[in-house]
Amino acid sequence: MKKNFIIVLLGIGLIIYASTIIASRNTIYYYTTSETLEINISDSERIKLGGFVVEDSISKDGGFTIFTITDGNKDIEIIFDGFVPDLFQENMGVILDGTLNDDTFYADDMLVKHDNEYVSSDGETYNVENYSE
Amino acid sequence: MISSIGIVFSWISFSLLVILFFNKKKYYTEILVRINLFIQIFLFCLLEVGLFLNDFSVSYIANYSAKSTPPLYKFASLWGSLDGSILLWNLCLSLFMYLYLKLYKNTSSDLDIKIFSLIMIFFVGYTVFSSSPFAGCIELAAIGCSNSTILPFQELVTSSIGRGPNPLLQNHPLMAIHPPMLYVGYVGMTMPFVAATGRLYSKQGRSNDWVEVAEKTTYIPWLFLTIGITLGAAWSYEVLGWGGYWAWDPVENVSFIPWLLATAFLHSAKIQKSQNTLLNWNYILVGLMFLSTIFGTFITRSGVLISVHAFSNGNIGTYLLFGMLLFSLIFIVIGSKNIDYFSKSKKIDNWFGKSGFFVYNNIFLFSAALVVFIGTIFPLIYETLYDRQITIGRSYYDVIVGPLLLILLGLMIFSIKLPIKNLNFKKWTDENNNLINSSLILSVFILLYLNNSYVLVVTVAISVLLIVLTFKNFYKNFRGQKTNISYWTGQIAHLGIAIFSLGIILNVSQSYSTEKEINSFEEFSFNNQTYFVYDSIEESLPEKNVIKLPISNQSTTKFTSLNIFKNSSQQAISSPAVFRTFLNDIYITVKFIDENSYKLIVRNNYGIFIMWIGLFISSISFLPRLKKYEK
Structure with missing residues (x-):
């Protein structure tokens, strides 16, 4: 009984250890908008940028989707050339992949942090202002 | 009007449940459970009436429905957002309470109904004290309602036009069916939990009676969870234009975790029944099944997904966390009362016999659940520790969960005919020599023709072998053997999974x-x-x-x-x-x-x-089992 218990605990420990290691190797780090504007990055360096889509900022121009994202403090304009996921909408958290050029972010890949909760326009489920640290 | 009636009846429902919790007379128990069911049905209908009458003085209706919303989506708006979905949750919970009382009630003690009513008090309590779907609107927003009251008979304001449901939710009828299916699956996990804890508390449960009831009560939630997850994947693929069906998104993960645990339990319960082993393990699984559904609701509804820092904004998160603590406590206390009973659990003698294989099955299913769980909470923990936002790439799941599922697929091959005593591998390979060879030849052919990775080849070889062996088994034994429903259910479910695996590996490697x-x-x-x-x-x-x-x-x-x-x-x-x-x-x-x-x-x-066919076969394999419910 005791022996089995120890074996099970060891097994669980091993799985947790192994998956934490693998998880940390498969993480996608991203910068918030404030961080991005503070750090120095060259025009060609690709980074990941995360934030919330600002209301009424989405527009289309040719094949590009233009919108603004924020972390509650700083806004960055995004010019996006890629497939826009259906889940993409205002107030939604997105992670973009691309380069920063004169405070405009050129992205071609988007990851939507999706939640099946509808976030209403007056920020019922979360408040962008409260979000910042 | 609707707002006040709804709020008053929620209160009534809440007080009845409290009475039920303290009630000692058997006669009243049944009446109270029945009245509670009627009130919950009434509340459900009431909000539907409000939705169809466009009663925008109810805050929820003003915010999640609109005059122009088509009827089907008006109907579905009830569970389109948090407050309303708790109403559906409560309705399912009272239906299950009634079902449980009628079919599985412990005859010697009332404790199981008490635990059940405590769980219901918890969820109905949320609509009474925190945020009610019937809350009246007292302050208008530009569209919809910005401030509401949970007290009845207040001066209400009515917005002229509703905001309407989330466009995503009104794009396809599947979206109207998929969430309730998942809810039934989620909420149903309460039944095995109540059955186990309620029975083990009284001495009478210390036979294997509790595990039998817990197993039977897992059928319905398991079936609905399977259908719900399948429909979700189908909706995602056929309607949302992103071309995929599963993204290892936290929202999907938390529905997958209870499914994995319940599947593990359905297997290990069998081994307890026939060989009186794994008693403590089964108890833990039943507890985790239930707690993982509350954890899932917590993860998707509390706002932690957006950011750990957003957590403090909503109160449902704290509320659910408190519930998880409370129910875990009940679970641990009752478990520790039974330590001497659990220690009677027999050891597993035949590691290559029936019991051994069931243990392997449990190890891999449980590991998969654990891995998905860690993947889901890893970003939250990371953000708390390092104050840095990350997400986990899907390669994490591909690397770990993929192989685990592949091993499970391999184990299924042996499930066709398992001796109680250790399996003689040599005899087994001799018996199935031709089939093993032909599936190997097929995979070599695939390797040459498609020029692809070994994962594809191994998966194809295993699934083809499983499919062929299952069919051979059907052909040889289905008529001759006395029909054993539980055995054939398993075989058909495994067949579905094998077909599904063929589909998914083709999809992953060839698209x-x-x-x-x-x-x-x-x-x-x-x-x-x-x-x-x-x-x-x-x-x-x-x-x-x-x-x-x-x-x-x-x-x-x-x-x-x-x-x-x-x-x-x-x-x-x-x-x-x-x-x-x-x-x-x-x-x-x-x-x-x-x-x-x-x-x-x-x-x-x-x-x-091919994937849809496989999933369909697996889902319907369970239908004949439901007939046994009445026993």
């Missing part, structure tokens, strides 16, 4: 996509087929504008469309045109329209139809 820029009345070729693009058609419905683009191959014409919802400033939602054959789908979505020129994304998705 590819490309972008096409094209004008009206032009054609393009893809995968040796020519597709002709017509001119787009605009259609205006009360709730949305649809731009349809007809595309045809030689035989059929399909539409890919962009749906632009009025009343909401969201961007358009695109729906795919799918040309389906048995082996592959040609899946076309519009990325962008400019006058008469279009940018299309064309995908060649293999194996989707």
Whole structure:
């Protein structure tokens, strides 16, 4: 009984250890908008940028989707050339992949942090202002 | 009016449940459970009436429904957001309480109903004290309602036009069915929990009675969870134009975790019944099944997904966390009372016999659940520790969960005929020599022809072998043997999984996509087929504008469309045109329209139809078991 218990605990420990290691190797780090504007990055360096889509900022121009994202403090304009996921909408958290050029972010890949909760326009489920640290 | 009636009846329901919790007389128990069920049905209907009458003095209706919303989606708006979905949750919970009372009630003690009523008090309490779906609107927003009251008989204001449901939710009927299916699955996990804890508390439960009831009560939730997850994947693929079906998104993960645990339990319960072993393990599984559903609700509803820092904004998170603590405590206390009973659990003697294989099955299913769980909470923990936002790439799951599922698939091969004593592998391979050889030859052929990774080859070899062996088994034994429902249910479910695995591995390894820029009345070729693009058609419905683009191959014409919802400033939602054959789908979505020129994304998705067939077989395999429910 005791022996089995120890074996099970060891097994669980091993799985947790192994998956934490693998998880940390498969993480996608991203910068918030404030961080991005503070750090120095060259025009060609690709980074990941995360934030919330600002209301009424989405527009289309040719094949590009233009919108603004924020972390509650700083806004960055995004010019996006890629497939826009259906889940993409205002107030939604997105992670973009691309380069920063004169405070405009050129992205071609988007990851939507999706939640099946509808976030209403007056920020019922979360408040962008409260979000910042 | 509707607001006040709803609030008053929620209060009544709450007080009845409290009475039920303290009640000692058997006679009243049944009456109280019945009245509670009626009130919950009434509350459900009441909110539906409100939705159809466009009673925008109710805050929830003003915020999640609109005059122009079509009837089906008005109906579905009830569970379109948090407050309303708790109403559906409570309705399911009271239905299950009634079912439990009628069929599985412990005859010697009332403790199981007490635990059940405590769980219901917890969820009904949320609508009474925190946020009610019937809350009246006291302050208007530009559209909808911005402030509400949970007290009845207040001065209410009525907004003239509702905000309407999330466009995503009103794009396809599947979205109306998929969440309730999942809810029934989630909420149903309460039954095994109550059965186990309630019975083990009284001495009478210390036979294997509790595990029998817990197993039976897991059938319904397991079935609905399976269907719910399948429909979710189908909706995601057939309606949302992203071409995938599963993204290892936290929202999906938390429905997968209880499914994995329940599947593990359905297997290990069998071994307890026949060999009186794994007693403590089964108790733990039952507890985790239930707690993981509350954890799932916590993760998706509390806002922690957006950011750990957003957690403090909503109160449902704290509330659910408190519930999880409370129920874990009940679970641990009752468990520790039974330590001497659990220690009677027999050791497993035959590691290559029936019990051994069931243990392996449990190890791998449980590990998969644990891995998915860690993947889900890892970003939250990381953010708390390092104050840095991350997400986990899907490669994490591919690397760990993939192999685990592959091993499980391999184990299924042996499930066809397992001796109690250790399996003689040599005899086994001799018996199935031809089939093993032919599936190996097939996989070598695939290796040469498709020139692909060993994962594909191994998966194909195992699934083909499993399918062939299962069919051989059907052919040989189905009539001769006395029909053993539980055995054949398992075999059919495994067959479905094998077919599903073939589909998914084809899909993962063979699919590819490309972008096409094209004008009206032009054609393009893809995968040796020519597709002709017509001119787009605009259609205006009360709730949305649809731009349809007809595309045809030689035989059929399909539409890919962009749906632009009025009343909401969201961007358009695109729906795919799918040309389906048995082996592959040609899946076309519009990325962008400019006058008469279009940018299309064309995908060649293999194996989707095979996947749906497999999942369908697995889901329906369980139907004959439900008949045993009445016993």
